[in-house]
Amino acid sequence: MQLNRFTLGFALAFGVTLAACHSGKSETVASEAAPTKATASHLPETQRNSSWFQDARDAIADASAVTINNQPGAARNVILFVGDGMGISTVTAARILAGQQQGKPGEEYQLSFEKMPFAGLIKTYNTNQQTPDSAGTATAMLSGVKTKAGVLNVDETVARGDCAGSLERPLTTAVELAEELGKRTGIVSTARITHATPAAAYAKVPERGWEHAAPTGCKDIATQMVEFAAGDGVDVIMGGGRRSFLPKDVTDSEGKSGKREDGINLIEAWQERYSRAGGNAVYIEDQAGFDGIDVTDTDKLLGLFASSHMRYEADRQNDKAGEPSLSAMTGKAIELLNKSERGYFLLVESGRIDHGHHAGSAFNALTDAVEMANAVQVAMDSTSAEDTLIIVTADHSHVMTIAGYPTRGNPILGKVVTNNREGAPEPEVALAADGKPYTTITYANGLGHAHYGDSTDADDRYEDPVSAGRQDISASDTESSGYHQEALVPLGSETHAGEDVGVWARGPGAHLLSGTNEQNLIFHVMAHAGGLLE
Structure with missing residues (x-):
């Protein structure tokens, strides 16, 4: 038998040590050969030539080359991406879907933000709930303090809905701090701009539902946005939610009525405020308006592209007036904010990932998650890692699971197909103990199975009753946009989940942000890196 240098060195060292033990000597033998460190050449050729082996070695080399700037204020710009409801299972499934959309098996694919050099886990619970809501989680990320579910930027001692108490216990947000430093600020969301996560950037209320009306003594969320006092006000705002800014007797360009009962047109109030302050304040509400933005001549921008939430990404082509994608809004926001020498703070939310899950539509949730990854890529391409901190995370997870034993490359939205059994002519659709097929993706609770053909609007599901439990989906095209997965526990809407999310x-x-941390740490990292606090 031939011994290579590594094997021979090991054998000699082992033999000398064994001899020393037999002689009763415990001290190191002077003639003991030094261990020989193995090189890749010592490994079998098939091992070292494996793409898995080589890709991992390249990853180590890339990671080793990363330099870290930990000086306070080193980040001129800070961009926080929040995938609403984008838990680990959602990221995994979106990664596979994105890869399969490009003709690959999918499992090996990486979304844009998964290529970032640092990652960790975030604990999402609210101070009064194991499984959180988006108001309490967004407050943690944007104020640095955990609080109750359902409240925005008031501390945990305030009871939900307590107007008077909320006025005594407000929390300051990262957007306020950035404005006071003279930085430009922006908020982008595919949800209503008065919805929990975007509202956490500027509003302080003990009830997230006060989007267009509040009890006497408190101000509703839309009013707080228009009257935002820090600095010279938020510079770029894009999302949905026109109805909270318009009186109920006013019909918008898409034929939808406003919600306000105080008769105030807050869109006009926003325009008047910034017109008086000088500069060019631009209001837009459709794709044409977005396409017509003159970046050099726009000082303030308010874009409200829908009466309620904006469309799901897959459904965007059906919008009556047309609306921009999340990636397009992100790119435009960065262009507008980058005009400041002092830098900027930008919050970007992919709000409808969450809504797709609530409706039990993995298709809509995942396609919106893929679009968020596209938006992150736009931000990465538009900025430098030397002066811009980009953070990508989620406010909470959802009860979507990836299960069964599907073969590699099986459509992530498809039925489970197993590897070939010995002697089987082709892969087989797996059957459960009840004799029925099942999908790789299912939900632990929710509305359950439904099929709306090629519909791209997950909200169609709310028109029909709960249909939880097992169904015979043998003839169903589970990969179609209108398919809604089965659910175990019957509920009128699928719920959030309580496990950690990625960052x-x-x-x-x-x-x-490496390691496992509380959600409020995100604020403190942004404040440290961005120099928002001394």
């Missing part, structure tokens, strides 16, 4: 980061201070 990915690039730029100054990104390494501070």
Whole structure:
């Protein structure tokens, strides 16, 4: 038998040590050969030539080359991406879907933010709930303090709905701090701009539902946005939610009525405020308006593209007036904010991932998650890791599961197809103990199975009753846009989940998010890296 240098060195060292033991000597033998460190050449050729082996070695080399700037204020710009409801299972499934959309098996694919050099886990519970809501989680990320479910930027001692108490216990947000430093600020969302996550950037209310009306003594969320006092006000705002800014007797360009009962047109109030302040304040509400933005001549921008939430990404082509994608809004926001020498703070939310899950539509949730990854790529391409901290995370997870034993490359939205059994002519659709097929993706609770053909609007599901439990889906095209997965526990809407979510980061201070941390740490990393607090 021939011995290579590594094997021979090991054998000699082992033999000398064994001899020393037999002689009763415990001290190191002077003639003991030094261990020989193996190189890749010592490994079998098939091992070292494996793409898995080589790709991992390249990843180590890339990671080793990353330099870290941990100086306070090193991040001139801070961008926080929040995938609403984008838990780990959603990221995994979206990754596979994105890869399969490109003709690959999918499992090996990486979404844009998964290529960032630092990652960790975030604990999402509210101070009064194991499984959180988006108001309490968004407050944690944007104020640095955990609080109750359902409240925005008031501390945990305030009872939900307590107007007077909320006025005594407000919390300051990262957007306010950035404005006071003279930075430009922006908020982008595919949800209503008065919805929980975007509202957490500027509003302080003990009830997230006060979007267009509030009890006497408190101000509703839409009013607080228009009257936002920090600095010179938020510079770029894009999302849905026109109805909270218009009186109920006013019909918008898409034929939808406003919600306000106080008769105030807040869109006009916003325009008047910034017109008096000088500069060019631009209001837009459709694709044509978005396409017509003159970046050099726009000082303030308010874009409200829908009466309620904006469309799901897959359904966007059906919008009456047309609306921009999340990635397009992100790119435009960065262009507008980048005009400041002092830098900027930008919050970007993919709000409808969450809504797709609530409706039991993995298709809509995942296609919106893929679009969020596209938006992150736009931000990465438009900025430098030397002066811009980008953080990508979720406010909470959902009860979507990826299960069964599907073969590699099986459509992530498809029925489970197993590997060939010995002697089987082709892969087989797996059957459960009840004799019925099942999908890789299912929900632990919710409205349950339904099929709306090629519909791309997950909200269609709410028109029909709960149909939870097992169904015979043998003839169903589970990969179609209108398919809604089965659910175990019957509920009128699928719920959030309570497990940790991921966080990915690039730029100054990104390494501070490694490990498992409380959700409010995100604010403190942004404040440290962005110099928002001393």
